[in-house]
Amino acid sequence: MFSKEIVYLDDTFQNQEQLFEAIAKDLYEKGYVEVTYLKAISDREKTYPTGINTLVTGIAIPHTDSIHIKKQGIAFVRLAKPVMFKEMVTNNPVQVHLLFFLLVKEKHQQVEVLSKLMALFSNEDFINKLLSENKKENLLKALTEI
Amino acid sequence: MKKIIVACGSGIATSTVALQKLKEGLEERGKLDQVSFTQCSIPELASAAEGHDVIVTTAQGGEELSIPVINGMPLITGINAEQVVDEVIEILGL
Numbered sequence: 001m002f003s004k005e006i007v008y009l010d011d012t013f014q015n016q017e018q019l020f021e022a023i024a025k026d027l028y029e030k031g032y033v034e035v036t037y038l039k040a041i042s043d044r045e046k047t048y049p050t051g052i053n054t055l056v057t058g059i060a061i062p063h064t065d066s067i068h069i070k071k072q073g074i075a076f077v078r079l080a081k082p083v084m085f086k087e088m089v090t091n092n093p094v095q096v097h098l099l100f101f102l103l104v105k106e107k108h109q110q111v112e113v114l115s116k117l118m119a120l121f122s123n124e125d126f127i128n129k130l131l132s133e134n135k136k137e138n139l140l141k142a143l144t145e146i
Numbered sequence: 147m148k149k150i151i152v153a154c155g156s157g158i159a160t161s162t163v164a165l166q167k168l169k170e171g172l173e174e175r176g177k178l179d180q181v182s183f184t185q186c187s188i189p190e191l192a193s194a195a196e197g198h199d200v201i202v203t204t205a206q207g208g209e210e211l212s213i214p215v216i217n218g219m220p221l222i223t224g225i226n227a228e229q230v231v232d233e234v235i236e237i238l239g240l
Contacts (some may be wrong), residue, residue, distance in 0.1 A: 036158040061158075063159060088160070088222075110158070115163045118163050121224065
């Protein structure tokens with residue numbers, strides 16, 4: 001599900017809107033999503049935020065209906081400086097450092113991948129590796145081994 | 147038989163993960179055969195929740211219904227997940 005072309009490391013964005021615009025534009029240009037994708041994730045995030053507080057840092061998993069997705073994958077984003085999101089359920093602010101954009105066409109696969117990812121969010125070593133690893137190859141290896 | 151309803155924004159992604167974890171937790175405590183599960187999205191909750199004994203959510207909603215609501219996020223993050231299972235057991239009186 002992970003691919004080097006949709007791993008984004010250490011860019012800086014002022015806010016969630018800027019971040020979503022940049023990632024959605026690139027995903028669209030690479031043929032992963034429909035032109036409707038940006039609005040879909042932005043709207044969803046407002047109603048049902050996807051921020052998650054872990055023991056190490058904030059993570060978000062923006063996702064939307066499969067009708068906006070052309071090609072399956074998970075885009076991994078590590079930010080140079082955190083961007084404010086809201087937490088699922090509580091709506092509390094979360095400083096998000098890592099994002100997984102779930103681009104899934106098959107619903108059962110989405111859940112399978114999500115379940116594996118979520119299980120790792122309580123693993124401090126894994127999260128610290130995602131925060132500190134500077135070689136895309138090594139990051140991809142850590143991600144694809146889940 | 148006690149009835150648990152699990153809801154998230156879409157009714158597909160995080161609610162499925164939460165439901166799996168809840169099932170595992172209840173099975174470990176030997177309580178799984180005393181409960182049944184329903185899964186839905188938050189917008190569906192108002193009509194789907196009737197007759198259930200507890201709501202577990204991974205998104206905001208459900209507070210307006212006269213059924214206890216439990217925050218299911220720990221089931222997702224794995225942080226304090228056991229407490230959620232215990233809370234469900236306590237509310238259901240199992």
